[in-house]
Amino acid sequence: MKMQNFVKETLEKRNYALGAFVASGSAMNCECLALNGLDFIIIDAEHAQTSTETMVEMARASELYGMAAFARVYDPGDGPMMSRLLDVGIHGIMVPLVETREQADMAIQYMKFPPLGKRGANGGRGPRWGIYEDYARQANENLYVIMQCETRRGLENIEEICQTPGLDCVFIGTGDLSQDLGYPGETGHPEVAAAIDKILAACQKYGVVPGIVTAAPDAAVARIKQGFQLVTCMNDQVFFRTASEQRIQQVRRGADA
Template sequence: MKMRNLVKEKLEKNGYVLGAFVASGSPTNAEILGINNLDFILIDMEHAQTNMETIVDMVRASELYGMAPFVRVYNPVDGPMMARMLDVGVHGLMIPMVETPEHAKYIIDNVKIAPLGKRGIGVGRGPRWGWYEDYNRGECNDNTYTIMQCETRKGVENIEEICKTPGLDCIFIGTADLSQDMGCLGDMKNPEFINAIDKVLKSCQKHNIIAGIVTGSVEEASMRIKQGFKLVTIMNDLGFFRSQSKKLIDAVRGSIS
């Protein structure tokens, strides 16, 4: 059996992919998003309580519907933890707060096997207990998706060198953290912030790296895709549930007052 990279396949077919952060730790939510034809999810371990056992169930629920399950790791300098995430079968990783080419190289060392990296050979769920026959012969290097987040001024300053990292698939802009680090939290129209976004996008395009970004509305997602971003998140499952449930509750209360 051959390992597949679902996101690369969908990028080639459609030109962009849509995803969601899943902070609930819910395999059911993952399954519902897969049923709804979402392209990928980012299982959030940086800002959520999800544990390793739950991740495996969320991966299985995603795979059932052809949706790629990624994990955003909680410690950007814990390489062995990143390797373990891949060993349990996630399709790729998002690493927050990448600011230097040295950090980028460290990440690749820990998520790729030789000759690209130094990750140990796995025999567990990652290679599906040997079902992926060529997993440890380099197949995992080609099909494990590696996303590094640009979230600081320093990351923007070094983006050109970071984008040269062999094995890197995607740079993903965390707009909230980046705008906060630039002193304009939430101001998406700040000229310096706009220039930073443009610099990252152009560096990605120059080095054939997929550019990704977080969005919060239909209009913003559409705008970013037309701008050239190809890996776009459109929601956080818990944020969506909070906002939509409040809208319904307020509407019902308003209708009887």
């Protein structure tokens, strides 16, 4: 049996993949997003409460409809958790706050099998209890590695980070990046915009997929047109809050008129 890399397949067909952060811990939300044709989700273990057991159910729900389920770990030094999440069948890992090539290399050590890394052999859900043929090779080729550039120091070292063997994508966290540059939330500020352009150019130079977070349809479209290929367009909890607020207020306005 062979592994699939849903995002790589999507990028070959369309040159971009559309995704969402899922902070709710809801497998049903994942299934709904997959049914709606989303390409990938990022299960947030950095800022949300989701447990490993819940992540397995979220990954299963995603797989039903060909959507990739990635997970964001807590920090660049969280290597054992990276290995564990891959062992239970998560399709790839997002590593936040990567600032140096050394941090990038260390993360790869935990996500790749020898000779690329030192991830330990296992017989769990990752290799589907032995069903996947030549699992170590297939995992090294197909499990997706995303590293976030979201600080001034990461920006300074972006070319070195982009040359990390085994890296698939550099993803810009615009909130943390703008904050670290001294312009919290001002993603259109000239210095922040220049930083985003620099990261995008480094990715394109070294053949790394450029990714970025957005929170609105027009922003997602603009980033795709700009050249970003892995783009998130929502956080499921924020989307539910704002959409439910709009619905409630719409009904109240009509009822009270």
